[in-house]
Amino acid sequence: MVSSQKTGGFLAAPAVTYMVIFFVAPSLLLFSYSFWTASSFRIVPDFVLTNYLSSIQSLLFLKVTLNALLIGLVTATVSVLLSLPIAYYLTYVTRSKLIFYLILITWFSSYLVRIYAWRTLLGTNGLLNAALLQLGIISTPIEAFLFSPFAVGVTLVHIYLPFAVLMVISAMSEIKKELIEASRDLGTSPIGAFMRVVAPNAAQGLIGAFMLTFILAASDYVTPQMVGGSSGQTTGLLIADQFRKTGNWPLGAAQAFIMFALSILIYLIITALARASGLTRSRKSTTILTQDK
Amino acid sequence: MSPIIEITDGNKAFGSFKALQDINLSIAQGEIVTLLGPSGCGKTTLMRIFAGFESLTSGSLKIDGKDVSNLPPEKRPVNMVFQRYALFPHLDVFENVAYGLKVKGIGKDEVRERVRNMLRIVQMDHLQQRFITELSGGQCQRVALARALVNGPKVLLLDEPLAALDLKIRQHMLTEMKRIHAETGATFIYVTHDQDEAMILSDRVVLIDRGQIVQVDTPQDMYNRPNCLFSAKFLGETNILHGTIVEDASGKSAFRSAEGSFHYQPTNQIASKSAAIMSVRPEAISLFAENPARDNAIPATVTDVLFTGSRSFYHLVSDGGEALRAQVQNTPGLNRPNVGDRVHVCWPHDGSVVLPASPSH
Structure with missing residues (x-):
């Protein structure tokens, strides 16, 4: 046992070292910056809460942060909902890997190219408007397709859906088909079998998929800006500006950590909701609850 | 009494592969019937x-007299015990067994009562919260049985339920299975490739x-009376x-092979002069040092002896x-021949079965 623990530590060491040097240390550094002050493009060591307080009192910050959270939540919800039937189909119905590879192939093209593709599709001369014009549904091109929350949502779901699909597939592949058959045999409809057996057993994976797409989408500041115009302003953009343009690193750092805290808050809310709905539960509490049976 | 399950002219094809052909079978209320056959024979498909x-x-x-062709699994009065149990990992023992009753919307008190009772029958009542x-493995097996039986199915389907258990537990579970069958009175349909399980457990065996x-x-x-070469070889050695088949001087049927002529008790009519096979069970054979001057005796040489205690x-x-x-x-005291002995x-006569050489199957 001791030797296998040693081997485990040895195998994990490179990755752990990498993460400590290039993620944990910079993060801690950034965290300490968030209490410093900035004056004329210089940052001065200090310990003030001004950066946090002024952020949460800034109407602009609150507005873009709310926007980022909404974008993240909508993208995550839509992505997870869309990935459920795909993952179910790929796990239990077909042995063909075609759809799986079609999903992966989207990663073979550049992220920016795909954003520009959506701009072309949704623009006034784009495919969507052209099709609607041809069909006679509209008489003049709709400008609102592009540079709208709709465009942001569509593009982000397109970009992040594969992540959700992969995570949901891996969660479902842990659930044997016999479990679904057993629940059918015991009187559950197909949808009931999904709700009562697949969902609870895949819950951790579903929450993981939701959180991953949420974090990626909420922190994305390139896509929303490029296809959303003014509706695509998010916290990420604001933070980037503090570092690149105004040079106020401490304020940027504080805002980054506010987003970090909000992401954790969302995670806690999601897990609490999952537990309240009976989707997940901790084993300890179950044992206590059922002891009087 | 009308049969609990009746399948008439059943055929099942997967693409061009004929998994089941011309299946006609009726099973009576309360029977234990095994579907026995080599792997890939279609027994699991039938189940x-x-x-x-x-x-x-x-x-x-x-x-139960009703055509169920269009009924989905959840609407059929049958329950199944899966090969690898397929117990729900997110639920404890009690909740696994209660699953079917809860889905049917049965009241809490009745669920508790019935689950407890069933767990008592399978002797798992002390581990409800596990x-x-x-x-x-053996405990999972008991829970799987209880989870199916608690719903009071007209038919319990068991798909190689003991395959994942080791020999000792398997033998114990076979006895348990018989006891549980007697206590619940359900009809059991049991799929296995193991002839011993089939013989120990069944009222009737369906060989596929x-x-x-x-x-x-x-x-x-x-x-004792296999109807073809496959049956004779599949059950036992x-x-x-x-x-x-020839007729001897007195007009009696005899079986003639390169070894000589053998008399037998005809159980089925095989035309004279037609090709046939004779199946002789190892336990029907006696060995004599001297020529016993009887019918059906041929000289032979011992090539190997496997001593297993009570038998060799x-x-x-x-x-x-x-x-x-x-x-x-x-x-004890019997002289046993050794390797190389003549x-x-x-x-x-009644120690053999003679069958047509080219059976319909």
Whole structure:
């Protein structure tokens, strides 16, 4: 046992070292910056809460942060909902890997190219408007397709859906088909079998998929800006500006950590909701609850 | 009494592969019937058709007198015990067993009462709050049985339920299975490739080979009166001789092979001069040091002896070159032949079964 623990530590060491040097240390550094002050493009060591307080009192910050959270939540919800039937189909119905590879192939093209593709599709001369014009549904091109929350949502779901699909597939592949058959045999409809057996057993994976797409989408500041115009302003953009343009690193750092805290808050809310709905539960509490049976 | 399950002219094809052909079978209320056959013979497919996970390509299936062809699994009055149990890992023992009752919207008190009662029958009432991951294979088996039986199914389907258990627990569970069957009175349909399980457990055995039912009989009848070469070889061990049917001087039918002529008790009519096979069970054979001057005795040489305590298994080669096996009770004080000894192999008239050489199957 001791030797296998040693081997485990040895195998994990490179990755752990990498993460400590290039993620944990910079993060801690950034965290300490968030209490410093900035004056004329210089940052001065200090310990003030001004950066946090002024952020949460800034109407602009609150507005873009709310926007980022909404974008993240909508993208995550839509992505997870869309990935459920795909993952179910790929796990239990077909042995063909075609759809799986079609999903992966989207990663073979550049992220920016795909954003520009959506701009072309949704623009006034784009495919969507052209099709609607041809069909006679509209008489003049709709400008609102592009540079709208709709465009942001569509593009982000397109970009992040594969992540959700992969995570949901891996969660479902842990659930044997016999479990679904057993629940059918015991009187559950197909949808009931999904709700009562697949969902609870895949819950951790579903929450993981939701959180991953949420974090990626909420922190994305390139896509929303490029296809959303003014509706695509998010916290990420604001933070980037503090570092690149105004040079106020401490304020940027504080805002980054506010987003970090909000992401954790969302995670806690999601897990609490999952537990309240009976989707997940901790084993300890179950044992206590059922002891009087 | 009308049969609880009745399948008429059942056929099942997967693409061009005929998984089941011309299946006709009716099973009575309260029976234990095993579907026995080698792997890939279609026995599991037949069970999945009963459960509703597969549907017949043609033919009809009635359960309790009602046509169930269009009923999904959840609407059929049957429950299944899966090969690897398929217990729900997110639920504890009590909740696993309660699952079917809860889904049907049965009141809390009744659920508790019925689950407790069923867990008592399978002797798992002391582990109600255990999670499935904390159970042994035998315990999982008991929970799986309880989870199915608690719903009061008209038919309990068991798909190789003991395959994942080791030998000792398997033998114990077979006895348990019989007890549980007696206590619940449900009809059991049991799929297995293990002839011992089938013989110990069943009222009737349905022997299946390459998608067709070969023979349906009690274990005793199937063992003693196989209707074809496949049955004779699948249940237990046997010696097969190839020859033809002849009539001897007195007009009696005899079986003639390269080894000589053998008399037998005809159980089925085989035309004279037609090719036939003779199946002789190893335990029907006696070995004699001297020529016993009886019917059905041929000289042979012992090539191997396997001593197993109460019995010994003899491998022999007849002078005609046929490999034979004999099983002899080790009675104390009896002189036993050794490897290389010359012996006479002998079996009684009723110790063999003669079958057509080119059986329909």
